[in-house]
Amino acid sequence: MSEDETGMPLLRLRNVEKHFGAVQALAGVDFDVPIGKVTALVGDNGAGKSVLTKTIAGIFEASSGDIFWEGEKVHIRSPKDSAALGIEIVYQDLALCDNLDVVENMFLGRERVSKRFLDEDEMERAATSTLADLHVRTVRSVRQDVDSLSGGQRQSIAVAKAVMWNSKLVILDEPTAALGVAQTRQVLALVRRLADQGLAVVMISHNMNDVFAVSDRIAVLRLGQMVAEGPASKFDQSMIVDLMTSGRTERTVPEKKHEATGAEELEKAADDVNAHEDNTPKSEAVETYISTHSGTQSFGEYLKSAWSRIKAGQSGVLPVVLGLVLIGAIFQSQNANFLSAGNIVNLLVQGSVFMLIGMGQVFVLLLGEIDLSLGFVAGIGGVVVTELVQPGMAWPWWAAILAALVVTAFIGLVQGSLITRLKLPSFVVTLAGLLGFQGVMIVLLGTGGTIPIPNQTINNLANGTLSPLVGWTLMIVVLVVYAATTTLRHNQRKKSGLVTPPDGLVVVKIAAAALAGIVLVVICNIQRGNPAFPFSGMPWVIPIVFAVLVLWSTVLGRTRFGRYIYAIGGNAEAARRAGISLANIRTAAFVLAAMTAGVGGIIYASRLQSMSTSFDGGTIVLYVVATAVIGGTSLFGGRGHPLHAVLGGIVIASIVNGMALLGLSAAVQFMATAVVLVASITVDVVVRRRGGGAR
The missing domain is CATH 3.40.50.300 (P-loop containing nucleotide triphosphate hydrolases)
Structure with a gap:
């Protein structure tokens, strides 16, 4: 021994x-x-x-x-x-x-x-x-x-x-x-x-x-x-x-x-078998390994790597972006007003509620779960804000918003605890929430039907606009921060000898971001009213959606909590063996989903400048799930990003807006959205099968 x-x-x-x-x-x-x-x-x-x-x-x-x-x-x-x-x-x-x-x-x-x-x-x-x-x-x-x-x-x-x-x-x-x-x-x-x-x-x-x-x-x-x-x-x-x-x-x-x-000796035998099967000399295989593990890639290497990922089904947001281009081309060919400045800004505002609630749904979908109650949770958030700013209570706008977010987060905590601690199916718990919270909304609103919002700041969240100067200033600040962080990270990786994309690609990314920002601000600053009622400027809701997107993207992509959400969605048992508290992470995800839905509900109330018992949370949550999935988030867990909800929201808003311009009925709009949703799920399933078949 x-x-x-x-x-x-x-x-x-x-x-x-x-x-x-x-x-x-x-x-x-x-x-x-x-x-x-x-x-x-x-x-x-x-x-x-x-x-x-x-x-x-x-x-x-x-x-x-x-x-x-x-x-x-x-x-x-x-x-x-x-x-x-x-x-x-x-x-x-x-x-x-x-x-x-x-x-x-x-x-x-x-x-x-x-x-x-x-x-x-x-x-x-x-x-x-x-x-x-x-x-x-x-x-x-x-x-x-x-x-x-x-x-x-x-x-x-x-x-x-x-x-x-x-x-x-x-x-x-x-x-x-x-x-x-x-x-x-x-x-x-x-x-x-x-x-x-x-x-x-x-x-x-x-x-x-x-x-x-x-x-x-x-x-x-x-x-x-x-x-x-x-x-x-x-x-x-x-x-x-x-x-x-x-x-x-x-x-x-x-x-x-x-x-x-x-x-x-064992390694040599393995290399000999690989060389026989692949007709690739051992020295060439080793050289390939070394070349792809350090230094700056050439454009050719980067494009080859990107094409390999696309062939493997890892195309990111490319399909939905191409889909948006196709949708825009079709509707513009049928109605010249579709891509007008006024209509583009209008559909962005229309889709903002779906985008916000959809970003909350992404947290839950990443776990392989679903939350069917988010529509009415959003409604409760809107009702709380509406009630608290009424003359009888007269809460400050910021306190009313904070209270609404606390209430919706608490709802998420209760539902998340039932799902994770008592092991109840999320479908059943949140379906019960969909029914129950609809009743809660009716109780809170009373028999009055519609309650207007008397607070101008709350109403401006979805209806107010920034001055052209503020819009340009905001865009420049965001662009400078993005350019600085992107360049700094690229240089740090180069200095550390890690694989980095071509230097020119960093310039292209920054230039593309600058172009997108300039186009957005220019479109928003174009006069959208008429001589009697001039109207221009970036809507407040666009920076709000962007801020939520950046926040949740950072949480999911740069923190341990976000990493654990992806891990649980990919393999819960592996996450458990790694010492991750599944119950705590899952509960927190439902809390964040509900709180984000609360933000969407506040924007909904702001846009209508009121809340009423006619609020259709059931339809909203179906659109929200469609928003996330159409954008690229998997229904099976482990894959997704808040950006998917934003892109999916733009797709749905474009379909609804474009068909309304063409005078098509609501029935046709529903069917068209259903076709897009089924196509998105089909892509998700095919990608998962291709990934499994690769092994």
Whole structure:
């Protein structure tokens, strides 16, 4: 037995037992794990291998027996205890989130932050360094989504994730299951390299060829008992089969020197298989890996990478942007007023309510849930503001808005708690909310029907306009901030030696943003009234929608909370194993969704300058779901962005507005929106299937 400097194995189990009621899963197990060696744990199905490793990992607590770590007796009661010791486990299902990239998966639950925001550059450097140390050369980019990786690449990422936290013991559960020949050899080379770097490795496997290829020691479990344990040289495959089936063997193995296959030899064999299958020389493959992992990309490399993502279905907002261009062209050809300044501004204001509530719905959809109550939650937000600014109460406008947001956030907290704590289906809870909050609105509004809003500031939120000077000033400030942050981030990545897009692309992005801002301000400042009633300027609601978009984009893209929402939507079990509190994150998402709906309800009330019992929250929430999905957010969770709700809102507003200009009935408008929604969901399903088929 190989021992460390103290003469003791890294991990020792003595007389460990585990009971599940009357069932004894482990019976007096003794098990030693030395450092710098691969210990293969073998046994038939039901032998207790998973229970033993989960007991070591802290998922189960041993019923009795002693566990020694580096010679000291320890108590492992939770995964946190085992992680603190330096024990990591790679499960057979790998526990990776397909919708996150390599870096995001490797740091899930242990993200590095700087000034409360995710330090993406530092995490990318650390992930790249870890993969390089382990000689993982088949991953083209650490910014690839995991769903685009092969089985062997995914296994390599899971192992790298386990060893990058100063681990001392890594447990691998069937690491080569369902892998091809080349991928198996790559993973075995990685396993061997872990031991060569001084880590203790426990590998569970049913494949005896893999066991003898890399293991230094073999331990055999049968019916919860350790029936044999020792150097691999004292076993052969026939002996192990006897021990697994009967618990004893009369076979003997001639004296021989067993040496596990070296990592370099396994890697060479894997490269030879890859070269034979792909007709790609090994040196070329390695060179490609290096060239895509550092430095500034050329325009050709960037376009090639972008085209690869598009072919894989990762086209971002491109389909909806092209759809908007097509919609605009069709309606403009039928009515010359569709793209007039007045109509464009009008449809942006019309769609603002859907955009705002839709951004709230995105939080819920990212979790793979749905909130059918947001329409009437928005209505309650509008009612609260309306009631509080009435002459009898005369609250300041800002206090009324704050109160409305608190009320709607509380509604989200209650519904989120029912869903996450009591495990009730979100569809049922929020459907009940849709019905119940409609009744609450009627109670709050009374029998008066319609209540006007006497506060001019509230009414101006959707109806007021900025002066041309203020509009230009606001646009310039936003553009300067965007240009500065984009350039600074680009230069920081270049300085750190990370992959960066071409310098010219940064200029193109800033120029495109400037052009869009200039066009928007020019359109808003065009005279939209008539000589008797001149009317121009950017509506207040446009900066409001933009501010909410920037806020929620930052929360989802730059904070741990946002990362965890995506992780839960992609693979809730992987998020749980990473130490993420699923209940807290899910509840918070419902709170933010309801509060954002409250903002949309306030804008709705402002636009009508009143609230009434005719408020149709049911129709609004259906449009809101359509808004998010049409924009690109997945109904299945894990993929989406607040920008999708904004783009989807523009699409729906364009359809409704354009058909109204053509004099088409509401029935035709509903059917057209339905067709667009079905097409969007179809694209979502096709993309998910393509991503799954890539493996």
